[in-house]
Amino acid sequence: MTALSFADITDDDVRAVRQSHPQAFGDPVMRMVRIASWTIVIGYLLYSFHLFEFAKIFDSSERAWRLVSRIFYWQDMASWHYDQIYVGIAQTVAMAFLGTFLGTIFALGIGFLAAKNTMPFGVIRHAVRRLLDVFRGIDGVVWGLVFVRAVGLGPLAGVLAIWISDVGNLSKLYSEAIENIDRKQVEGVRATGADPARIIRYGYLPQIFPVFLSLSLYSFESSTRSATILGLVGAGGVGMIIIERFRAGMFDQVAFVVLNILIVIAVIDWGSGLIRKRFIGERGH
């Protein structure tokens, strides 16, 4: 028997196989859907390239070059006012820490109000959740600007902005953690005739403390990131230095500041990893 080659296969053969094994050739409807969705995506992209004037990228080479070369060519490093930079970074970390701490304290209460198993009144629960949606739906920078308008320039506005975003985020995550706890321990404590405060202390807290701690640590990390840019709207911290020196065209100093912030954030990541390991163990969140 000679080996089959592609030349031996006729159109009739193909048609016969198509008829006997329609699945092997793919669903024509699905193929049409796929082609249509690709067409829509590519069509949309072409439209938006036109709408948003992507051609401007190619006109910008001179300014972009000036910017990039300045970022990598550091000059006059003696006159960079490092004290301002490091005070700014310290202030950023302090704002994030304080904001997260206050946010955690508030979320500890609000989380229980937003969880199904601890808040039996649906009206209150939903009202609390919608309020939290508003806290989360508005970005930290916007809150920063709002609080700058309310209490004036400076880190107080930044702390309040971080606090309100963290209350929104943490309360939601806390309430989810509370909803996921094991009922048995709570019922055991309740069976001894404990009052509600003791039920929370001995029934809920031992189960949720590790989760809460872990969430708050993550929140501190991400708040440090967002605190960096709060200064762009005048809410204190290193962002004020960044925008000031950016506007003055000192891109090398901006690059230096950003590099320092990235290092500080890496250190905080590492430190919170250590704390998490101590209280939650290796397998933790």
Place this chain on the structure above:
Amino acid sequence: MPPIQPGQDPVALFEAHRAEIRRQKLWINLLLLGGFVAMLLWSIDVSRFWPDRLAAGVPRIFEYFGSVLPSFQWDLLFETRNAEGRFPPGSIGFWYNDFWKYLALIWETILMAITATLIATALSVVLSFLAARNLTPAPWVSTAARRFLEFCRGVPEILFALIFVFAVGIGPLAGILAITIHATGALGKLFAEVNENASMKPVDGLTAVGGTWAQRMRYGVLPQVLPNFTSYALWRFEINVRASAVVGFVGAGGIGAELNHVISFYSDDRVTAVLLLVVLTVTAIDLMSERARHALIGKEALK
């Protein structure tokens, strides 16, 4: 715990051992608590969160929020334009006088987020195959791709926006580029993690029949990871909508510029008008994308 000697009381030994462990733990916990309190006091001092400033500031917060709330008059609530073509104060129409302008900007914001998400997804799919340790063509490529992604997600969007506004000028393009870069960094990392969990069997099969690297990725890995990729891309889209509402603060298009303008120059009901629209948009998109993601993952679970 030392082995029990004959004649020793095992319970007493256990209690002594337990007390010792508790003592050790107590010291470390006290030390951590001390560190925590010190950090707290330091941050209160550095961020000037002092009682007198708080006492002065907190009433002003309530004052401010009171002044930006719309004041409705119930009998005029649904009043239409009067003879001079204006809405009477106290009506919803007065509150949302610039509604169509806001809506156009919200639309631009959403389009910016869609464009940025699409480009970022395409870029991060390619980068994630290079960055995944099990799929990368060469180890140094993986390291380089990882460092690049780390840089992209390490720098906040709004800083990139600042840079691009300088490079390509004021307008939505700068915002799109900034969000694209940041989202590429975040998505690339998540995609790479998905890739590292993919089964290598189809890849080995394609290698055996002589598939090139690109073909192995396209036919061996992509079908496995596509549902997860889509789900992550949708999740990122939610975040990008929030981001594109903010990049306008530095002139990079979208509703952010209007938000900045309104909050900076007025303290009346215009502030809540724009903020409410932003919150509604963000929440609506969150809900829709959450539905879509659940549908995707649900389909996966049924397989």
